[in-house]
Amino acid sequence: MKKIRPGKLLLTIVTSLGLISSLFFPSLAFAYSGYGLGTSHNPYLISSCQQLQEMDQDLAGYYILVSNIDCTGIGFTSIATVSSFSGTLDGQNHTILNLDVVTYGSMIARVNGATIKNINLKGGTSTCVSYCGGMVGDVTDSTLSNLHSSMTVSGGGIYSGGLVGSMRGSTSLSQSSFSGVFSGDAYSAGLVGAMWDAGTSVNDSFVTGTIHTVQSYHAVQSYVGTIVGGFFNGTINNTFSSATLDAGENYYDAGLVGDSQGTINNSFSATTINNQGGYANGLVGIDTSGTYSNNFIDAESNNTTNCGNNSGECTVVNNGNSDPGYFKNNTSNGPFSSWDFNAIWQQTSSYPILRNEADFVDPAAPNNGDANNDGIPDSYQANVANVQASDGTWSTMVVPADSGCVIRVLASIDRSTLPIDTGFTPLTQLDAFTLSCISTGDTFPVTMIFDKVYTNPIMRLYDGTLNAYHSFSSGSQPVFSTVTIGGIAKTKITYNINEGASIGSIGSQENWSGQPRGLSTQVIAPNTGFGVLKNNSAETIAEYVTAAFALLVVAEVIRRYTR
Amino acid sequence: MRVKKYVPYAMIAIGFGLIITGVVVAFTQQKQNEKIIKIASADGVTLPTTKKITESEFQKYTVAASLPRYIFIPSINVKAIVQSVGLTKNNQIDTPNSIYNTGWFNQSSKPGQAGATVIDGHFGTWQTKGIFSGISGLKPGTIVQIQRGDGTKLNYSVVSVKTYPLANVDMNALLNPVNSKIPGLNLITCSGSVNKGTYQYDKRVIVFAQLVK
Known part of the structure; x- marks a missing residue:
């Protein structure tokens, strides 16, 4: 039997333990610069472009964005x-x-078994070569939802x-x-370069x-679409295009799908096709082996009455500009009867929009979205948060950018749901907040701004x-002042908070929730007295007259006895 | 001897001088009081009436069952109705409309409930003393009785009497029972001297009492 050397055995054991621990605790080897452990319970919190870049160090981690991110000028x-x-x-x-992607072309190049959702790429650039998408490149067995991009992808x-380069698996x-x-x-x-699989x-x-x-690669055919280019398998449901397609000559380009071999249902093309060559069609560039149900094209904008190279792929409307508003401002024409206008789509005066797009609109905060007046939109700062109370007043919370804390939650609590604060008249509702900090035990100032004096x-x-309510302890009284922001005088309060103990099982991090707090004014003691009790005119005169009379009597007595 | 001869005349002169001085001071004081009335009016303060209610009006006075109706402090001859008062626009506890009535602060506890029942009363005006002018002299153990609208009589025993400068009235003490486990009754009125140029007294006195069985 082969003898195992102790040193080699020890090395094997240590290596095995390391591998096992890295499987279960991958973040042990990753010192993320922000808060979080990379789990669904304690996700990594991303609040900067630099932290977004750090995702490359833990590809299985759970990440969330806690603010808008400005990547301007940063090569990603x-x-x-x-x-x-x-991960997620x-x-x-x-x-x-x-976001300017300077390598490979995609924000995330390879994706497998992941969930990516609720992101808007606004502006930015990327240069794609193959299997590349502005947001994600080559994607397998993953779930992508509520993703939007206005990037320039060249x-x-x-x-x-x-948006997406290539989709595979499920x-x-x-x-x-x-x-x-x-x-x-x-x-x-x-939208998507290629869909490969039935799932x-x-x-x-x-x-x-x-x-x-x-x-570039193909001298004649390009099979460029708006929704999908190479639709080799899979399903497309409830989609539309109102894009402009600059189709080249002799390319199988189309208003919706380039090379169609899958199933397309309940979709329409209102694509404006320019520079049409000989084979540009309204719905599909070439119908290789696709199946179709309830699809439509706007003949006028597509500049053709051909759905595809076969027949039966779609219904043609607005031929000769007979009904230019066919797909606009309604929920019944074309494929719309199969669309969900309650939960997913929203009718507009033009083409429909997705309801989730409204979720990306920054909430209206004071001073045009810069309530703390530091020149940076609050939606781009994880250390600044605004909340509007039920009575319409705004309050703003600011923690120092170098505190290592982000504001996870800032919520307004209606005082009417709580006991009366005897002796105090409320001026504002209560603000409740939760901070996530990368350190513990620190003391730092917090600023709150209320949008009136x-x-x-x-x-x-x-x-x-x-x-029950209470005030700050005597040793940590808040400092009140008045500040003018955007021409409006506001109440500003600064006070210190002390981070609590660690809650993380790895490292020293903290989720810290402060007691709900708000402004009140103290009830004042009553005024139960007016003027001086005595010394009215009559009493004053009577006293002096009495004293004077007494003196006169004494004077008369003295005069008589001194004769 | 010559000095003795002039002493009486000097005293007569002093006497007339005192009379003249007294008249001047009296009129000056009257002018000051009129000024105080103007200041109070400008502050939106309604001066309490000094008209006493009749016994018939006293007996006819009613309130809801759980609210305080009468207050009795036999040791200082206090027998008064209890009105309900809230906050003024300046966030100040309001006062009864007569110097002979008292006011229950309607954000405080009702008699017999947990917490403190807060009742204020006037110390007085320059014309006459108010119903609470004597509470600063109450001794521990003195009984104060509150009768509720439903006729229930609650006896409170004085625990302590404290005076505070107006700028530092302990509102937390006023609005809370002296013993957190026993329903309290706190009485408040003015004391001290009138701040020059104002109509306000510079102190407040609070009587802390607690419910006894």
Whole structure:
């Protein structure tokens, strides 16, 4: 029997333990610069472009965006260019501004078994070559939803898309859109470059913007579409395009799908097709082996009455501009009867929009979205938060940017649901907040701004455990001042908070919730007296007259006895 | 001897001088009081009436069952109705409309309930003393009786009497029972001297009492 050396055995044991621990605790080897452990319970919190880049260090982690992110001027290196991203990225309806991908072309190059959702790419650029999409490149067995992009994706790649490059396995894309500028070659499109497998699907999505066809790999055919370029398998349901397609000559380009071999249902093309060559069609560039149900094209905008190269792929409307508003401002024409206008789509005066697009609109905060007046939109700062109370007043909370804390929650609590704070008249509702901090035990100042001036305010805190209010302790009184922001005088309060103990099992991090607090004014003692009790005119005169009379009597007595 | 001769005349002169001084001071005081009335009016303060209610009006006075109707402090001859008062626009506890009535602060506890029942009463005006002018002299153990609208009589025993400068009245003490486990009764009125140029007294006195069985 072969003898095992002790040193080698020890090395084997240590290595095995390390591998096992990395499987269960991958973040042990990853010192994320922000808060979080990368689990669904304690996700990594992304609040900067630099932290977004750090995703490459834990491709299985759970990530959420806690604010909009401004990547302007930062050259972004694609994530997961070698191994695939298999975790979760939830944008929580936040926007990534001006993401310029300088390598590989996709924000996340390879994706396998992941969930990516609720993200808006606003502006930005990428150069795609193949299997590349502005947001995600080559995607397998993953769920993509509520993803939107207005990027400029160039490069003329194949199997590339403005949003998604290539979909495989059981990958699904839903409630998403592309509204930027896309330039692609063979089997490319504004939304998805190529769908390969039967389990792939695109549902309730649309494309606007501009699609350019570029001849690079194929001398004649390009099969460029707006929704999908190379539709080799899978299902497309409830989609539309109102994009502009600059189709080249002799390319099988189309208003919706390039090369169609899958199933297309309940979709329509209102694509404006320019520079049409000999084979540009309204619905599909070439119908290789597709199946179709309840699809439509606007003949006028598509500049053709051909749905595809066969017959029966779709119904042609607005021929000769007979009904230009056919797909606009209604929920019944064309495929709309099969669409969900209650939960997913919303009718407008023009083409329908996805209801989830409204989730990306920044809430109206004071001072045009910069309530703390630091020149940066509050929606792009995870250390600033605004909340509007039920009575319409706003309050703003600011923690120092270098505190290592982000404001996870800032909510307004209606005082009428709580006991009366005896002796105090409320001026504002209560604000409840939760901070996530990368350190513990620190003390730092917090600033709150209320959008009006209050007289003699006092900050009162509500202790839910005791079901009673209290003020700050005598050693940590808040400092009140008046500040003018946007021409409006406001009440500003600064006070210190002390971070609590660690809650993380790894490292020293903290989720810290402060007691709900708001402004009140103290009840004043009554005025139960007026003027001086005595010394009215009559009493004063009587006293002096009495004294004078007494003196006169004494004087008379003295005079008589001194004669 | 010559000095003795002039002493009486000096005293007569002093006497007339005192009379003249007294008249001047009296008129000056009257002018000051009129000024105080003007200041109070400008502040939106309604001066309490000094008209006493009749015994018939006293007996006819009613309130809801659980609210305080009468207050009795036999040791200082207090027998008064209890009106309900809230907050003024300046967030100040309001006062009864007569110097002979008292006011229950309607954000405080009702008699017999947990917490403190807060009742204020006037110390007085420059014309006459108010119903609570004598509460600063109450001794521990003195009984104060509250009769509710439903006829229930509640006896409270004085625990302590404290005086505060107007700028530092302990509102937390006023609005809470002296013993957190026993329903309290806190009485408040003015004391001290009138701040020059104002009509306000510079102190407040609070009587802390608690319910006894």
